Amino acid sequence: MPVSEHPMQALAAFLPEGSFEEVVAYIKQYRVHLTITRKRKSVLGDYRHAFAGKNHRITVNGDLNPYEFLITLLHELAHLLTFEQYRNRVEAHGAEWKACYAKLLLHFIQLGVFPEDVEQALQYSVMNPAATANGETALLLVLRKYNKQQRSGYAHVADIAEGELFQMDNGRVFRRGKLRRKRYECVELSTGLRYSFSAVMEVKMIHSHQ
Template sequence: MAATEHPLKDLEAFLPEGCFDHVVQYLYQYKVHLTVARSRKTVLGDYRHAFRGNNHRISVNGNLNKYEFLITLLHELAHLLTFEQFKNTVPAHGKEWKRLYSQLLVHFVQLKVFPDDIVKALEKSIISPAATANGETELLKVLRKYNPHIPEGVCLLCDVPVGTVFMISNGKIFQKGELRRKRYVCAEIKTGLLYTISAITEIKPIADKKGE
């Protein structure tokens, strides 16, 4: 994984205005080695606990918009705080992590660093945080509006009707099927094989009407 280690003064460019000092306080207090990673398709961020004299390590994708970057960083900081209190005795996304993540979200919401629509979308996360980004469909839809560059003709899978034929980033073409929890069952046009695809996957519809 390619990553860039930024001096803390450079971290401010990745964060919403008004939260830098609060973030840095956590990084200093817990001696966090933070890296800004290139885009990863499977994760937005990652945490590795301190081990044999090494610091806690957190990585966050550098291609996220500022609000998504902060929320991802708080998600990983919650893992750090959970480890500090409980070590490896509790589940990774158990009630202990949920409580600490909720507390972090509340703290930063109170700093008024998020726009009102993101604050509203965060309410569900504060009450019951999801373990992964795929579990936060409504929040991610709101966050996407703040991306500096949205490719023309690209939208989210959850925003098109069932039956829509679409292409994903690797060039494969599917037809959208029914929702199964947070993922849609989609048929690959070329092979007929069924796949479950995240509701918040960016797609490019390639037909004006439902496929046949």
């Protein structure tokens, strides 16, 4: 996987204004080997604890907007802090990790580095952090508004009206159905088969004429 090693000062370009010094303090204190990677579909970030003389290792996708980058980094730092205190004696996303993550989020919220809408969405994360970013749909929908590159003619599945058509990049066309828990049930027009879609998946809008 192509990766990029960044000196500390270059890291500032990936972070919201006002957060750099605080982030660097954590990285230096815990001797974190931070790697910024290209886009990965399966994960936004990753943590590997220190072992056999090697430092803690954190990777974060470099295509994220500054607010999503910082939140992802804090998610992984919470794993580090949990490991430092409990080693492998607790669950990866158990109560101990949730407490560490919530504390980190609160600290950076108090620094005022997030826009008001992101800050409001983060309040729920502070109360009940999700194990993965995809588990925090409302937060992701707000964060994605700050992406520098917005694809013209595309929208999140959650923003498409029920009954409207949309197209995936591979050309398959679906009709958006009802929300089932956290995912939308959609019907593929060519087969009639039903599929569930994440609320934050970006798809091409098609205006149907019913």
